[in-house]
Each structure stands twice: as structure tokens, then as C-alpha cells.
Amino acid sequence: MENRGVNNILIACMDSLKILPEAISLVYPKVKIQSCIIHQIRNSIKYVISKDSKKFMKDLKCVYRAVQDLSELQYLDILSRKWTSHTSNRGLHFTTLK
Structure with a gap:
């Protein structure tokens, strides 16, 4: 990206x-890194059993x-x-990044 003229990424x-x-x-020391919401959702839903996935997504x-x-x-x-205490979803862990 730098070779193509990108000077900075916010x-x-x-x-x-x-x-x-x-x-x-x-390469871009001022950049703020964010995780993609789609990837976060995909990573979360894989720990929820299929019968609960619609409730979890809601x-x-x-x-x-x-x-x-x-x-x-x-x-x-x-x-x-709600979801970490659910016995079938033991792999779920939620954190906040601030």
C-alpha cells in the first residue's frame, strides 16, 4: 500500500x-486497529449450539x-x-476493549 502512494491510515x-x-x-504507526464485526460474530456464533443460534444472534x-x-x-x-452461564455454550467469553 505504501508503494502505491498511501501515506497514512487512520x-x-x-x-x-x-x-x-x-x-x-x-509501516503506519498512527493506525488504530479494529476487529471486523463480521469476524467477531462468526467467532462468537461457533461456540453456540445450533438450536440457540437465533436467540443468541437476537x-x-x-x-x-x-x-x-x-x-x-x-x-x-x-x-x-446470559450466554456464558448457559451450560451448552462454555466456550463463550466476552471482553471489552477500551
Whole structure:
């Protein structure tokens, strides 16, 4: 990208490859790295049993459709408590990045 004339990147949205954020940050030190919401959803849904996936997706939509930061965190907390305690979904873990 630098060879094609890109001087600076403000935000880079990517999947969870470990080395890619580090590589981009070396070339563009001011870049802010964000995880792609589609990849986050795919990574979350794989831990939910298929019979619960529609219910989980409905709850998850409340998180990423929230209007204010405070409500996003509240919805994430509700989602976390509901789905991590569900016995069939032991692989789910929710964290916030601030």
C-alpha cells in the first residue's frame, strides 16, 4: 500500500490474524486497529449450539445496534451473563476493549 502512494491510515479493520496488526503498525504507526464485526460474530456464533443460534444472534444485535457507549456496555454485560452461564455454550467469553 505504501508503494502505491498511501501515506497514512487512520483505522484498519481486520480479522484476528495475529501478525497483521503488528505489520501494519510498523509501516503506519498512527493506525488504530479494529476487529471486523463480521469476524467477531462468526467467532462468537461457533461456540453456540445450533438450536440457540437465533436467540443468541437476537441478543447480540442489541449490542452492536446500541446508540451510546454506555448502553453498548450494558447490553454486552447482559449478553455475557446470559450466554456464558448457559451450560451448552462454555466456550463463550466476552471482553471489552477500551
